[in-house]
Amino acid sequence: MPELPEVEVVRRGLERWVAGRTVATVEVHHPRAVRRHLEGTGHFVAALTGRTLTAAHRRGKYLWLPLAETDGTPAGQALVAHLGMSGQLLVEKPSQPDGTHLRARFTFTDGGRELRFVDQRTFGGLAVEPCAGEEIPARLAHIAIDPLDGSFDTDAFSAALRRRRTEVKRALLDQTLIGGVGNIYADESLWRARLHGARPTDRLTRAQVAELLEGVRDVLTESLAQGGTSFDSLYVDVNGRSGYFSRHLAVYGQADRPCPRCGTPIVRESFMNRSSYSCPRCQPRPRSSPARPRRP
DNA sequence: CCCAGTCCCTGCGCGC
DNA sequence: TGCGCGCAGGGACTGG
Known part of the structure; x- marks a missing residue:
């Protein structure tokens, strides 16, 4: 997850181990891995073979690596x-044996380590997309800037969130609002902001939004410092190593364990067809009330 | 435009 | 021992 x-963490690994290297061969082992590349698998392979991966960028949960011709000219x-x-x-x-779920393999002209x-x-999934220079590919333009990016606009986020007529957790998961x-x-x-996920966004005060955003920034920053969260071998860095932040989770996956702040047992609720964890004392569920009518 | 619901996919753990 | 089911959940898509 x-x-x-x-x-x-993966982006940093790619920057270190892959950027600057030229693709020798590409193998696609499962067509679903390149389903977003609409021109098909053969086109995907041809678009990458002989190209140099110049850098590794990220927005939200997306990664992109610009391509260049062998003479260094950007490929667009x-x-x-x-x-x-x-x-x-x-x-x-x-020489490392292939795992069961290998979907694609890239080898490089230097004969060194492969990218799998x-x-x-x-x-x-993977795709090759048009991309001008170091700009974000157009296909990713709808993903909002993330709160660790220096250009994240706190006031604009606060205004946009309070303009929404939805529940606050739903809004946090909306990648067009915050990446x-x-x-x-x-x-x-x-949990850090002491808000229940079902709170209506249009009733949050500016102070509550500011506290929520501080919680987001803090938890993302602290997790990054620990190398991310891993529950099992499913999430690892490019060298297969797990992060350690799962030890610091206050509520996620902690049903029936004491809230680190007040000791009340954490509850798990089904919410948006997935699990949500919260402290029933620190994060009381909002009283159900009719939605505030939108101003004309 | 805005928002909610559906579907995609596989491995694992659990109850019977 | 085996089988079926629920669960994990990001995001593109669809329909109201």
Whole structure:
């Protein structure tokens, strides 16, 4: 379940181990891994072979690596990757045996370590997309800037959130509003801000939004410092190592365990067809009341 | 435009 | 021992 910190850890690994290298061969082992590349598998392979991956960028949970010709001229395209639920980008020696869920393999002209895309549940995927220079590919333009980006506009986010007529957890998971937050960090941020996820966004005060955003920033920053969250071997960095933030989770996956703040047992609720964890004392469920009518 | 619901996919743990 | 079911959940898509 890679969210922003986990994807950022992968991005740093790609920057270090892959950027600057030229693709020798591409193998696609499962067509679903390149389903977002609409021109088909053959076109995907041809678009990457002989190209140099110049850098590794991220917005929200998406990664992209701009491509260049062998003479260094920008190709105007980028390799775009999303890890979905269970995707991994691994940098491994060619002698390392293939895993069961290997979906794509890239070898490089230097004969060094391969890049392997491994994905058990195949929610993730790869594609080559048009991309001007170092700008974000147009296909990713709808993903909002994430709160760790220096250009994140706090006031604009606060205004947009309070303009929404939905529940606050739903809004946190909306990648067009704020990038990079998934189910785990949404629950952790709401706990830090002492807000229940079902609170209506249009009734939050500016102070509550500011506290929520501080919670988001803090939890993402702290997780990144720990190398991300891992529950098992499904999320790892490019070298296959797990992060350690799962030890610091206050509520996510902690049903019946004491709230670190007040000791009340954490409850698990089904919410948006997925699990939500919260402290019933620190984060009381909002009183059900009719939605505030939108101003004409 | 805005928002909610559906579907995609596989491994694992649990109850019977 | 085996089988079926629920669950994990990001995001593209669809329909109201």
